[in-house]
Amino acid sequence: MSTEIVQLLEQARPYLSAAVSAYGTALLSRAEDATVDAAADATASLGSRILRAVWHRRDDQGRASLETAVRDAAEKPDDANAAGPLRQQIERALQEDANLAREVAALLTAQGGVTVNVSGTRAIGAQRIGIVVSGDNSTIHPPQP
Template identity: 35%
Template structure:
């Protein structure tokens, strides 16, 4: 099976970036849970396969080590567009050097494309949250 590595890297990098943003530096070690977001879990699975964490007994390549370092750096500065671009280039290089990894990932079913969320708030002391599963207390004379 021939894989277009450039397109595949472009397709899977948003999932990896979403996982890095959600879990930070722990993205490669975090255990998946049923409550984990599907997109984040898929991104985590991609990263673990790319970096070789899915097969702990195997040795990692220079490309895998470089990608792991970029993941750690991007985890420290989420939203950095330059680092996200570096991540995409490294994913492409790694999959070019390891076509078996590219073939594996290309065959995986993908969840819906990660969405960018914009949250807007207005007014003094208005909280801005993406998901809230409880009470928000702003400290204003609440009982």
Template identity: 40%
Template sequence: MTFDVAQLVEQGWPFVGAAVGAYGTAVLTRTADEGATATVSLGRRVLQRLWRREESRPYLQRAVQGVADDPEDTEAQAGLRAEIRRLLREDDELARDLAELLPAPVRPNESYVASGQGAVTARVNHGVISTGGDVTVER
């Protein structure tokens, strides 16, 4: 089975970018952080799966470092995305693993409607949705 690597990278980028922004290069080796948002946690898991390929670690670390040094640097972001694309193109099993890990891509022209007091709609949710006024959420 082949995967659209560019689409996988695009799907994963918001999570990867958030994780690098939160942890810098420590994201590559950091264990689970209970205080991390679902987005950051998923980005950390994506990067750590890429990190398993030992021969690619220096390149991935350099690319992550570029984004960690300046998270707003679009060239650094492009460099990390390019490195992720390269890793996924070289390893179908890794691409399959990430495709299963990431949420399904948004489909064009797909819409949802929620109506009524407290109504919520979400195609994918990685956290809590609460519309109550006096709610306590524990993790």
């Protein structure tokens, strides 16, 4: 799997999860409706657009597999293993169709969002940051003129 595909999948993950949780398999059969997408949570809306782009590029067998993967992920939203087959379906589609990969990349870029993953005790995550202290017994002194 190319690094670009891995990055696209990682960037798309929160959007796809939100869409699957919000819409389930209905998002695959639902016609693209700008008013519905505008009213929906922006995260779920982007995930829905990505999944529909994949859906429209698949043949009947690919669509059936994608629908099954979406249903399984929707039924167990807190189970990371249930999302695995969905990720594989999307990965396969992106690898097989360079135009789809470019379309998904453009959707993610247009979103303009930043995802910061943070874990661990006293971990700090931010896009832009000034002074941050996460340790015990710390003292911050103002800069000297």
